Amino acid sequence: MILYTNCNVYERPDIKAILCNKGKIIQLLPSGNINSGKRIDLKGGWVYPGFIDSHMHLTGLGWSLESVDLVGTTSKLDALKKIKEEIKNTPKGTWVLGRGWDQNDWSKSEYPKATDLDLISMDHPMIFRRIDGHAAWTNTLAMKLANISENTVDVNGGIIIRDDIGYPTGIFIDNALDLIESQIPEKTEQDIYRQIIKAQTMLNKFGITSIHDAGTSKKEIKILKKMIKNEELSLRVYTMLNNNPKDYDSFLESGPEIENPFIKVQSIKIYLDGALGSRGAALLEPYSDSPSENGLLIIKPSEHKSLVKKFSKSGFQVNTHGIGDRAIRIILDNYEEVANTKIRNRIEHSQIVHPDDVPRFKELNVIPAMQSTHCTSDMPWVEERIGLERMHEAYPWKSFIKLNIPVPGGSDAPIESPNPIEGIYASVTRKDKNGLPEKGWYSEQKMTLKEAIKSYTEWGAYASYEEKIKGKIKENFYADFTVLDQELKSTNLEMILDARVLFTILNGKIVYQSNEQ
Numbered sequence: 001m002i003l004y005t006n007c008n009v010y011e012r013p014d015i016k017a018i019l020c021n022k023g024k025i026i027q028l029l030p031s032g033n034i035n036s037g038k039r040i041d042l043k044g045g046w047v048y049p050g051f052i053d054s055h056m057h058l059t060g061l062g063w064s065l066e067s068v069d070l071v072g073t074t075s076k077l078d079a080l081k082k083i084k085e086e087i088k089n090t091p092k093g094t095w096v097l098g099r100g101w102d103q104n105d106w107s108k109s110e111y112p113k114a115t116d117l118d119l120i121s122m123d124h125p126m127i128f129r130r131i132d133g134h135a136a137w138t139n140t141l142a143m144k145l146a147n148i149s150e151n152t153v154d155v156n157g158g159i160i161i162r163d164d165i166g167y168p169t170g171i172f173i174d175n176a177l178d179l180i181e182s183q184i185p186e187k188t189e190q191d192i193y194r195q196i197i198k199a200q201t202m203l204n205k206f207g208i209t210s211i212h213d214a215g216t217s218k219k220e221i222k223i224l225k226k227m228i229k230n231e232e233l234s235l236r237v238y239t240m241l242n243n244n245p246k247d248y249d250s251f252l253e254s255g256p257e258i259e260n261p262f263i264k265v266q267s268i269k270i271y272l273d274g275a276l277g278s279r280g281a282a283l284l285e286p287y288s289d290s291p292s293e294n295g296l297l298i299i300k301p302s303e304h305k306s307l308v309k310k311f312s313k314s315g316f317q318v319n320t321h322g323i324g325d326r327a328i329r330i331i332l333d334n335y336e337e338v339a340n341t342k343i344r345n346r347i348e349h350s351q352i353v354h355p356d357d358v359p360r361f362k363e364l365n366v367i368p369a370m371q372s373t374h375c376t377s378d379m380p381w382v383e384e385r386i387g388l389e390r391m392h393e394a395y396p397w398k399s400f401i402k403l404n405i406p407v408p409g410g411s412d413a414p415i416e417s418p419n420p421i422e423g424i425y426a427s428v429t430r431k432d433k434n435g436l437p438e439k440g441w442y443s444e445q446k447m448t449l450k451e452a453i454k455s456y457t458e459w460g461a462y463a464s465y466e467e468k469i470k471g472k473i474k475e476n477f478y479a480d481f482t483v484l485d486q487e488l489k490s491t492n493l494e495m496i497l498d499a500r501v502l503f504t505i506l507n508g509k510i511v512y513q514s515n516e517q
């Protein structure tokens with residue numbers, strides 16, 4: 001037994017101590033004045049149910065922590081400087097990897113070129129994913145290793161950007177990325193293990209106790225299980241299997257794994273379209289800033305349908321990446337036609353949703369898994385992409401909530417910061433970290449603070465079928481807590497960003513403790 005004392009509990013002003021045993025909450029108490037075994041003083045902190053990030057990339061986050069970080073670069077030159085610094089310590093011939101650039105943030109917002117990177121090194125193959133992960137910038141050596149030339153034909157669901165005379169410029173989009181990335185040596189188990197450790201350390205520091213991993217390989221599941229056995233995993237992981245028979249075949253055969261409280265294998269992640277930033281999101285009407293384009297589908301609708309049918313039949317939840325209104329309509333149509341509606345299928349991102357399709361989520365029992373910081377990061381250029389007439393479709397989380405549809409929140413880390421406090425702030429303000437725009441961007445779609453906290457707790461638990469054991473501070477629920485140094489207050493939303501994590505508690509044990517106290 002452990003007694004957590006000297007705390008305030010979210011929505012329970014009557015409670016000042018929590019008694020836990022074997023990973024669960026046993027009793028909520030008005031004071032710590034009881035005789036118990038071990039006592040831990042929570043220093044007057046505010047206890048929230050352990051935060052759940054319902055869409056992120058665990059090893060992707062770990063990988064990003066050890067590769068060139070181009071997030072926030074203000075110009076191409078700025079990005080090149082960072083890469084040059086990295087190359088100093090990298091032996092010739094070794095791949096230099098990174099991510100996070102966004103030409104929309106640069107002083108000149110056009111795609112960079114291979115020749116820009118060639119100026120830094122001709123001896124290191126390089127590839128840098130764009131902030132949304134859906135485009136990559138490479139140098140000439142990388143293209144040479146992949147045998148890319150003016151004769152390379154485009155691949156289905158992908159684009160090779162070319163110059164006026166047909167030569168690839170060094171930018172590859174969606175499925176075309178594989179042409180280059182297939183040349184990168186495969187990660188070893190040791191690499192994956194190290195990246196998971198790095199990622200979970202960061203996540204625990206941000207108060208996260210559970211994640212939904214949006215694309216897990218069989219190898220990663222094996223490593224995660226080994227970590228659980230060795231008591232090294234400090235997160236609960238809800239996996240979404242990669243849409244790759246090599247990763248899902250054996251699970252499809254044996255059925256969902258739901259018994260282990262630290263890892264569940266119960267869903268598949270399928271990509272249907274690309275992202276808005278690289279005009280890969282599939283739209284019903286053309287892009288307002290590029291009338292010849294309406295986005296791309298990574299797989300055919302019929303192929304998606306047969307995957308939905310196959311996984312639904314075996315009891316797996318289907319989580320499809322859908323950003324544009326055309327992709328979202330195709331997914332809903334396929335779910336309607338062939339899915340078991342008792343299964344809580346999901347649409348990951350659900351960013352641009354036609355108003356006719358919003359109520360269909362409710363009818364079909366489909367969960368929109370949304371990431372509010374995508375909204376606040378994208379807001380400077382979304383109007384340009386989709387035009388004013390469609391803006392009522394953009395990031396419409398309140399429209400879903402009004403219909404009683406749960407909206408699990410997430411970060412899509414490493415695309416955005418995994419800090420849930422930033423996610424909660426973006427959900428309730430629709431403002432950037434500088435407090436702009438002043439009234440919030442399309443503010444009718446703001447969540448209330450209560451809803452935003454639900455999106456990181458209860459609704460995340462619902463999205464993984466765990467709402468009866470997780471997401472609330474209640475007897476018999478998991479003893480997963482995020483302890484903040486202050487209360488999150490709806491009367492002072494600007495203060496939310498000042499909140500700091502004092503303790504992160506998973507299964508009754510402290511997995512992170514701030515040393516600032």
Ligand SMILES: [Zn+2]
Pocket residue numbers: 055056057214412
């Ligand atoms: Zn993602």
